[in-house]
Amino acid sequence: MFDLYIGNKNYSSWSLRPWLLMKHFGIPFNEHMVSVAGRDYNAALKPLAGNARVPCLHEDGFQIWESIAIAETLAERHPAMWPADARARARARSISAEMHAGFTQLRTAMPMNLKLKLKGKPATPEVQRDIDRVSEIWIEARTQFATADGPYLFGAFSVADAMYAPLVWRLHIYNVALPTVAAAYRDTMLAHPAMLEWYAAALKETEAHAHYDRLADEYGGWR
Numbered sequence: 001m002f003d004l005y006i007g008n009k010n011y012s013s014w015s016l017r018p019w020l021l022m023k024h025f026g027i028p029f030n031e032h033m034v035s036v037a038g039r040d041y042n043a044a045l046k047p048l049a050g051n052a053r054v055p056c057l058h059e060d061g062f063q064i065w066e067s068i069a070i071a072e073t074l075a076e077r078h079p080a081m082w083p084a085d086a087r088a089r090a091r092a093r094s095i096s097a098e099m100h101a102g103f104t105q106l107r108t109a110m111p112m113n114l115k116l117k118l119k120g121k122p123a124t125p126e127v128q129r130d131i132d133r134v135s136e137i138w139i140e141a142r143t144q145f146a147t148a149d150g151p152y153l154f155g156a157f158s159v160a161d162a163m164y165a166p167l168v169w170r171l172h173i174y175n176v177a178l179p180t181v182a183a184a185y186r187d188t189m190l191a192h193p194a195m196l197e198w199y200a201a202a203l204k205e206t207e208a209h210a211h212y213d214r215l216a217d218e219y220g221g222w223r
């Protein structure tokens with residue numbers, strides 16, 4: 001049996017990835033929520049995860065941490081989590097790895113905080129470069145690789161969609177303008193039933209971190 005340890009749904013962008021993947025593919029798991037606050041190190045999480053971070057998946061007590069490693073482990077048993085075509089699969093892996101390792105400027109400037117829906121502001125050149133790269137990735141997947149099997153990056157929902165899901169929220173929260181194809185993909189993801197389920201739960205959470213909430217003023221207030 002799987003136990004998935006995740007952070008607060010309002011703030012924990014990394015936790016969303018395996019949660020969404022498991023929900024989409026109907027994999028049963030017990031969910032355990034722990035409090036996270038953007039700490040560099042949280043000793044309280046050490047017994048739950050080797051890297052002292054969430055998400056961490058336990059299979060009968062055996063720990064699997066790092067969202068991309070959790071996704072790969074699940075995909076071994078559910079090959080449909082990656083695209084069937086070899087080139088599409090390779091590209092899905094490239095962009096998932098790129099997401100896991102990158103977009104630092106965007107992630108720092110626009111932390112996930114699902115309770116916000118802000119007017120937004122012009123991005124710095126560094127952040128805009130990340131935004132443009134995300135758009136490029138989404139547009140290429142949708143126009144060159146997506147099959148008719150669905151509206152997601154490669155057609156049917158895959159690990160790549162789960163990996164980019166927190167960015168979907170960030171771009172939405174901070175009202176970032178996107179090219180038409182990228183905006184359509186963002187809206188598809190925002191309407192995914194499991195994304196809506198996560199969002200509804202996040203809105204009910206009471207834990208608040210001023211560090212994230214202060215951004216409301218920086219980004220022009222609520223829209």
Ligand SMILES: N[C@@H](CCC(=O)N[C@@H](CS)C(=O)NCC(=O)O)C(=O)O
Nearest residue numbers: 012036037038039042053054066067
């Ligand atoms: N690269 C890791 C990142 C995990 C991570 O940074 N998790 C944050 C929450 S989103 C955490 O556990 N922070 C500890 C804390 O804030 O207490 C992954 O992909 O799982």
